[in-house]
Amino acid sequence: MSLEAPEPELDVGETPDGDLDYDELADLLGEHVLDREEHVNAEGFVIRPDSVETVLATLKEEAGFDHLSCLTAQQYGDRYESIYHLKKYDDPTQELSVVVPTASEEPVSQSAAGVFDTAIWHEREAYDLVGIEYEDNPDLRRILLPETWQGHPLSNDYNQDQPQIVPLREHANPMEKRTQVPDRSDTMFINIGPHHPATHGVLHLETVLDGEQVVDVDPDIGYLHRCEEQMCEQGTYRHQIMPYPDRWDYISAGMLNEWSYARAAEDLADIDVPEYAQVIRTMAAEMSRIAAHMLAIGTFALDIYGDFTAIFMYSITDREKLQNLLEDLSGQRLMFNYFRLGGVAWDLPEPREQYFQKVRDFCEYMPGRLEEYHNLLTSNELFQMRVLDTGILPPEEARSYGCTGPVARGSGIDVDLRRDDPYGYYDELSWDVITDDGCDNFARALVRLKEMEQSARIIEQCVDVLEDWPEDEREIQSNVPRTLKPDHDKEIYRAVEGAKGELGIYIRSDGTDRPGRFKIRSPAFCNLQSLEVMAEGEYIPDMVAALGSLDIVLGEVDR
Amino acid sequence: MSKEQSEPELHDTLEQAQSKQDARMGEGVDDRFNSKLRQAFGSTPFILTKFDKFMNWVRGNSMFMLLFGIACCSIEMMHTYATKHDLDRFGAGVPRASPRQADVIIVPGTIVSKFGPRLKRVYDQMPEPKFVVSMGSCTISGGPFQEGYNVVKGAEEIIPCDIHVPGCPPRPEALIYGVLKLQEAIRAGESAPVTVKPYELEQFGDLDDDELVRKLASEIDEDDLVMRYNWADSP
Numbered sequence: 001m002s003l004e005a006p007e008p009e010l011d012v013g014e015t016p017d018g019d020l021d022y023d024e025l026a027d028l029l030g031e032h033v034l035d036r037e038e039h040v041n042a043e044g045f046v047i048r049p050d051s052v053e054t055v056l057a058t059l060k061e062e063a064g065f066d067h068l069s070c071l072t073a074q075q076y077g078d079r080y081e082s083i084y085h086l087k088k089y090d091d092p093t094q095e096l097s098v099v100v101p102t103a104s105e106e107p108v109s110q111s112a113a114g115v116f117d118t119a120i121w122h123e124r125e126a127y128d129l130v131g132i133e134y135e136d137n138p139d140l141r142r143i144l145l146p147e148t149w150q151g152h153p154l155s156n157d158y159n160q161d162q163p164q165i166v167p168l169r170e171h172a173n174p175m176e177k178r179t180q181v182p183d184r185s186d187t188m189f190i191n192i193g194p195h196h197p198a199t200h201g202v203l204h205l206e207t208v209l210d211g212e213q214v215v216d217v218d219p220d221i222g223y224l225h226r227c228e229e230q231m232c233e234q235g236t237y238r239h240q241i242m243p244y245p246d247r248w249d250y251i252s253a254g255m256l257n258e259w260s261y262a263r264a265a266e267d268l269a270d271i272d273v274p275e276y277a278q279v280i281r282t283m284a285a286e287m288s289r290i291a292a293h294m295l296a297i298g299t300f301a302l303d304i305y306g307d308f309t310a311i312f313m314y315s316i317t318d319r320e321k322l323q324n325l326l327e328d329l330s331g332q333r334l335m336f337n338y339f340r341l342g343g344v345a346w347d348l349p350e351p352r353e354q355y356f357q358k359v360r361d362f363c364e365y366m367p368g369r370l371e372e373y374h375n376l377l378t379s380n381e382l383f384q385m386r387v388l389d390t391g392i393l394p395p396e397e398a399r400s401y402g403c404t405g406p407v408a409r410g411s412g413i414d415v416d417l418r419r420d421d422p423y424g425y426y427d428e429l430s431w432d433v434i435t436d437d438g439c440d441n442f443a444r445a446l447v448r449l450k451e452m453e454q455s456a457r458i459i460e461q462c463v464d465v466l467e468d469w470p471e472d473e474r475e476i477q478s479n480v481p482r483t484l485k486p487d488h489d490k491e492i493y494r495a496v497e498g499a500k501g502e503l504g505i506y507i508r509s510d511g512t513d514r515p516g517r518f519k520i521r522s523p524a525f526c527n528l529q530s531l532e533v534m535a536e537g538e539y540i541p542d543m544v545a546a547l548g549s550l551d552i553v554l555g556e557v558d559r
Numbered sequence: 560m561s562k563e564q565s566e567p568e569l570h571d572t573l574e575q576a577q578s579k580q581d582a583r584m585g586e587g588v589d590d591r592f593n594s595k596l597r598q599a600f601g602s603t604p605f606i607l608t609k610f611d612k613f614m615n616w617v618r619g620n621s622m623f624m625l626l627f628g629i630a631c632c633s634i635e636m637m638h639t640y641a642t643k644h645d646l647d648r649f650g651a652g653v654p655r656a657s658p659r660q661a662d663v664i665i666v667p668g669t670i671v672s673k674f675g676p677r678l679k680r681v682y683d684q685m686p687e688p689k690f691v692v693s694m695g696s697c698t699i700s701g702g703p704f705q706e707g708y709n710v711v712k713g714a715e716e717i718i719p720c721d722i723h724v725p726g727c728p729p730r731p732e733a734l735i736y737g738v739l740k741l742q743e744a745i746r747a748g749e750s751a752p753v754t755v756k757p758y759e760l761e762q763f764g765d766l767d768d769d770e771l772v773r774k775l776a777s778e779i780d781e782d783d784l785v786m787r788y789n790w791a792d793s794p
Binding site: 145146147148149150155158160162163164165167168169194195196197200201222223224225226227228230231234243244247249252254295312313316317319320323333334335432465504554555 | 626627628629630631633634635637638641642643644656658668669671672673675676677680681703704706707708709710727728729760765766770771774775778779783784785786787788789790791
């Protein structure tokens with residue numbers, strides 16, 4: 001249910017059966033394409049660093065690539081490289097990588113900020129961690145590390161043992177610099193966070209207020225930057241990486257995160273997954289999704305209604321039920337580490353009938369319970385007054401900021417990788433993608449509530465399938481070599497639908513048993529960037545509501 | 560004024576007190592008030608104890624926790640506060656949003672270089688006496704992220720910790736156990752162990768003059784508070 005009318009004509013480079021004709025795309029760009037690379041997921045066009053904006057604008061306007069999914073920066077021995085992973089919201093399987101090499105001595109590249117708003121943060125991160133400079137980026141500061149940090153930690157010559165000095169600038173004069181907004185006479189600067197109950201973790205919002213209205217908000221992140229990419233680059237593919245995804249989106253969404261790594265690595269190393277394992281994965285992932293959305297709803301109510309109210313307690317109660325189910329399955333409440341490359345760690349718990357019964361009981365309980373949530377929230381007048389028509393995120397802005405997941409669907413963008421880029425067992429099951437045209441805080445909360453119902457549907461169908469599975473065909477893992485060494489310079493970008501949106505992984509293999517570059521495309525990172533669109537001009541409590549409705553989790557924003 | 564009219568006693572005798580209660584309650588209704596304790600004390604509303612001991616007892620039984628979420632462990636911490644586990648049963652379930660109202664801080668998650676000074680500041684803002692529960696492996700040693708370029712190798716590098724709860728993340732039961740152990744220690748009047756903290760907030764001007772300090776001199780004012788991380792000396 002897209003806002004725009006379906007386009008009858010095809011984009012440039014699109015074949016009638018929904019594939020991409022890379023030759024036609026290369027013709028479209030003409031002399032800008034210096035070289036073409038083969039990545040596992042898509043072709044990469046190598047372009048000059050000073051033609052980034054032209055190329056991306058052409059691809060966006062004429063070939064329909066309206067989604068800058070991710071920007072990966074990395075350093076090779078002889079050059080730096082930025083890869084812009086482009087996709088289409090209408091069909092995320094049509095992918096294209098734009099590869100921008102820059103010289104080692106002077107890594108300067110043109111910015112894509114003029115074409116995609118989301119590029120601003122992605123390029124700041126690339127500058128911070130790898131050290132590539134982007135000309136014309138309006139705001140090229142460090143984003144994850146403190147501004148006084150020395151060196152770029154993911155570049156080749158970084159010395160991890162050098163001392164660092166981090167300042168604490170708490171007494172900055174609130175009336176200085178950032179408060180000087182043109183045409184506003186009397187503004188006030190206010191710090192929200194990094195230790196604040198409304199910021200869902202350690203987020204720091206630098207806010208400029210005019211009276212009670214937000215004039216400017218600048219999220220300052222990096223208070224939980226745990227070097228996840230470095231950790232994953234140090235681990236071996238087979239077992240050592242899998243525990244980390246659990247800790248990106250730590251709100252019980254571990255199964256979904258594990259799937260993102262599993263999917264990328266399996267496609268990179270050509271590993272098949274038995275269908276039985278895919279069904280178990282699908283079931284586990286949807287349980288995770290419900291648990292994650294429960295917390296999103298619970299904390300959203302916490303932000304809006306104030307203290308630890310009934311809704312929060314309700315959601316925690318329901319999460320306990322789910323965590324019990326997931327614990328039975330995986331052995332852990334939160335950090336499951338249940339997926340393995342090529343399958344899952346172990347079969348369903350015995351006695352199976354008892355486990356199925358428990359899951360079924362939960363699925364039966366869900367619709368009635370969700371009714372109660374609707375009574376407490378969406379049909380509650382107080383709630384409606386508080387969130388309807390606040391935190392507006394128009395669909396075109398959402399696209400430009402690379403929003404995905406419930407945030408995009410709450411703005412009427414019909415995108416869900418489970419359906420558009422099927423993986424696991426999703427295409428065999430019947431369920432709906434929920435969208436809402438409201439574009440406001442209410443719509444985003446409503447989408448999450450309705451998605452839980454769909455997830456319960458999926459779980460129920462998975463249980464049906466699992467119950468009937470023949471006993472001698474329960475293969476939980478395919479045969480995977482003990483040491484995985486994908487071919488040298490094989491590159492892949494793969495995404496799954498995480499709890500917050502498109503959770504993508506870029507892996508470049510360097511021929512060893514560890515990734516040469518491991519990049520995480522975090523949906524919460526991109527969603528958070530759109531906060532300024534939602535908050536500016538709103539009252540400060542509405543900004544808090546907008547932040548709650550974005551459902552960020554700082555472990556995933558900062559990684 | 561005749562001498563016979565005796566001055567009223569300051570306190571009732573035990574019999575008087577009990578007779579009044581009986582009169583109020585009627586007979587055989589409830590002997591709650593006639594407990595052993597009541598018989599021992601009479602109606603005297605005084606208990607003699609050492610003030611310190613009393614304060615320790617009070618502190619242990621009424622702990623105001625700081626509402627403080629950092630990372631994964633804070634999710635399990637929320638579960639500990641909420642239904643099912645309900646930390647309030649143990650007199651420790653009133654989360655306060657301001658450090659100035661709290662006396663226990665649970666540190667639930669990885670501390671990274673950017674957050675270190677903030678953690679120190681939040682801890683400094685809490686009134687004495689204050690106690691620290693460090694929750695999860697990250698606050699013990701950096702946990703799974705110990706090798707990260709940005710990760711502080713444990714909360715004890717910055718603030719002193721009373722109780723360490725291991726786990727990644729610890730289950731709510733484990734956190735409750737840790738809090739109970741802390742209460743026990745507080746009631747027994749134990750004070751926080753003396754720890755050597757390598758990282759402190761200092762004024763930039765007080766740092767030893769070396770290459771890094773000279774390099775940053777243009778960016779940081781003399782009297783700005785800074786925290787200097789010497790990663791090479793970290794465990």
